Amino acid sequence: MxxxxxxxxxxxxxxxxxxxxxxxxxxxxxxxxxxxxxxxxxxxxxxxxxxxxxxxxxxxxxxxxxxxxxxxxxxxxxxxxxxxxxxxxxTEAEVSRGVARNARRILRARRMRNEAEVEAARRDLAGRRGWFRFADPLRGLPVEAHRRTALWNLIDEGFLVAREDGDIVDRSLVRVAPLPTTA
Structure with missing residues (x-):
């Protein structure tokens, strides 16, 4: 495994x-x-x-x-x-089960990517500051699965980052990644 x-x-x-x-x-x-x-x-x-x-x-x-x-x-x-x-x-120290689950979710999100949904999620999250639960942006949507896939696409792109390593689940804390600074 x-x-x-x-x-x-x-x-x-x-x-x-x-x-x-x-x-x-x-x-x-x-x-x-x-x-x-x-x-x-x-x-x-x-x-x-x-x-x-x-x-x-x-x-x-x-x-x-x-x-x-x-x-x-x-x-x-x-x-x-x-x-x-x-x-x-x-070893399993570098590739934990949580890391593998996240990777599989990202691979699935790549296959199911809907560009319009990804851009809608990006717009909705662009103004957010601080940490929030992964499931928070899913509330009230007619089809949560579409936005969930888009959130995984945004994690893949580095637009969203998790607070802790390991399995990202609905209660996990995530945030919009800070913009890179130019020197």
């Missing part, structure tokens, strides 16, 4: 332009000197050009499985250099 949750979370990372699963496979020298191979769970290319090879493992198994040492050897030997610029090990 952790890999499936990670896949959803990676798909909504801002700036991710290419995602591969079960790639790359690299060969490295193990501690005993013999050839070993490792398949990364994901590979992501960012809009900036940064390429990241990602290994996914429950936190309790990162050390006992030898993954931490494997990644260390791969980095030391530079076998990823032609394929990736960085490596990451993701």
């Amino acid at each position: 952790l890999e499936a949750n990670t896949a959803a979370a990676i798909e909504v990372v801002p700036g991710a332009v290419e995602i591969r699963e079960q790639w790359p496979t690299v060969t490295y020298r193990g501690d005993g000197g013999g050839q070993q191979s490792h398949i990364f769970d994901f590979w992501v290319r960012m809009a900036t050009g940064l390429r990241v090879a990602i290994a996914v493992k429950p936190a309790s198994k990162v050390e006992t499985s030898g993954l931490a040492r494997t990644i260390e050897l791969i980095r030391e030997q530079g076998v990823l250099r032609p394929l990736a610029d960085a490596t990451r090990v993701l």
Whole structure:
């Protein structure tokens, strides 16, 4: 389940332009000197050009499985250099169930996006200040589901932000993101 949750979370990372699963496979020298191979769970290319090879493992198994040492050897030997610029090990600490649920809601909202509803939600929220419950803008609407989808689109865009990490539900506090300042 952790890999499936990670896949959803990676798909909504801002700036991710290419995602591969079960790639790359690299060969490295193990501690005993013999050839070993490792398949990364994901590979992501960012809009900036940064390429990241990602290994996914429950936190309790990162050390006992030898993954931490494997990644260390791969980095030391530079076998990823032609394929990736960085490596990451993701566990349930980075990809919680709440993060995955939010990612899946964003992916669904992308598929169901209604531009007119998104713009109506943006106009309605533009003047709001401070924190409010996620469900507050849904009250009194003839079809709450349309606006709910639009709110998830606005979270995806960064127009709305949650106060806390984790699963965003009706009682979660959100706010309109502050405008970026120019120096």
